[in-house]
Amino acid sequence: MSHPKASSRNASAERNVAEAASVFAALGDETRLRIVTRLCRAGPQSIVRLTEGSRVTRQAVTKHLRALSRAGLVRGRRSGRETVWELEPRRLGEVRGYLDAISTQWDEAIDRLKAFVEPPEA
Amino acid sequence: MNGSTDRIEKQVLLKASRERVWRAISDAGQFGTWFGIEFAGDFVPGEILKGTIVPTKVDAEVARMQEAFAGTEFVIRVERIEPMRHLSFRWNPYVVEPGRDPMQEPMTLVTFELEEAPGGILLTITESGFDAVPLDKRAQVFADNEEGWAIQCRLIERYLTGEHVAPEG
Numbered sequence: 449m450s451h452p453k454a455s456s457r458n459a460s461a462e463r464n465v466a467e468a469a470s471v472f473a474a475l476g477d478e479t480r481l482r483i484v485t486r487l488c489r490a491g492p493q494s495i496v497r498l499t500e501g502s503r504v505t506r507q508a509v510t511k512h513l514r515a516l517s518r519a520g521l522v523r524g525r526r527s528g529r530e531t532v533w534e535l536e537p538r539r540l541g542e543v544r545g546y547l548d549a550i551s552t553q554w555d556e557a558i559d560r561l562k563a564f565v566e567p568p569e570a
Numbered sequence: 571m572n573g574s575t576d577r578i579e580k581q582v583l584l585k586a587s588r589e590r591v592w593r594a595i596s597d598a599g600q601f602g603t604w605f606g607i608e609f610a611g612d613f614v615p616g617e618i619l620k621g622t623i624v625p626t627k628v629d630a631e632v633a634r635m636q637e638a639f640a641g642t643e644f645v646i647r648v649e650r651i652e653p654m655r656h657l658s659f660r661w662n663p664y665v666v667e668p669g670r671d672p673m674q675e676p677m678t679l680v681t682f683e684l685e686e687a688p689g690g691i692l693l694t695i696t697e698s699g700f701d702a703v704p705l706d707k708r709a710q711v712f713a714d715n716e717e718g719w720a721i722q723c724r725l726i727e728r729y730l731t732g733e734h735v736a737p738e739g
Binding site: 550551554555557558560561562563564565566567 | 578580582584585586590591594600603604605606663693695697700
């Protein structure tokens with residue numbers, strides 16, 4: 449059970465929570481959050497450009513990008529001699545999906561409440 | 571509601587008397603019948619009440635899906651009861667690990683408001699406090715960081731409204 453209301457959408461809701469958890473874990477770090485924000489604002493970037501103006505070393509940025517990549521938040525693409533990193537925005541939507549799942553469960557609960565309180569002839 | 575990550579709001583016009591709707595909400599037994607929960611007692615403000623998932627008696631299809639969860643226990647804490655008008659409680663909108671105290675974990679606030687409306691009773695249900703809900707231990711830290719959360723919200727909204735930076739380019 450993910451929620452008292454999760455019953456009817458159990459499997460997908462459970463999966464949403466698990467997936468959202470890995471996204472939040474990946475974003476639960478200031479440097480990684482900055483990287484994601486930067487990729488979001490400026491589009492695909494190489495490590496060199498991502499490191500520009502940052503106090504964090506290139507090695508550290510690489511490490512963080514790998515962590516973000518494991519969570520499915522970014523992906524790296526070879527471009528000549530360097531790797532260009534870009535956002536995988538679909539994953540961010542899944543965080544929202546957790547709330548959507550609960551929202552749907554409320555809709556279903558409301559349908560049952562309606563059937564429960566409204567007389568059949570109404 | 572779209573765009574808010576903290577709150578869900580639902581409204582429904584119920585073609586029934588205020589008394590009927592109020593009983594369905596405020597009587598723990600009736601609430602459980604349509605919701606699919608068996609409470610261990612009555613709703614009393616300030617008190618913690620144990621509930622067990624049982625298949626709902628209202629919808630056969632949902633009942634079948636709920637079978638898998640039958641027996642799962644959770645707790646609610648009743649916040650406020652204003653007869654015929656308002657009932658609210660808190661609960662955990664996610665799995666609380668066995669052995670952890672659910673009351674020490676972040677909870678969401680669920681409210682039921684009844685209003686007179688043409689043709690029946692307008693019921694407004696809200697569930698709020700999702701922004702404070704940790705999705706794992708790291709997420710808890712993240713959620714505590716307001717700025718981080720605000721950025722996350724903007725990212726999600728941007729994604730949902732299609733304004734995210736296109737991957738190709």
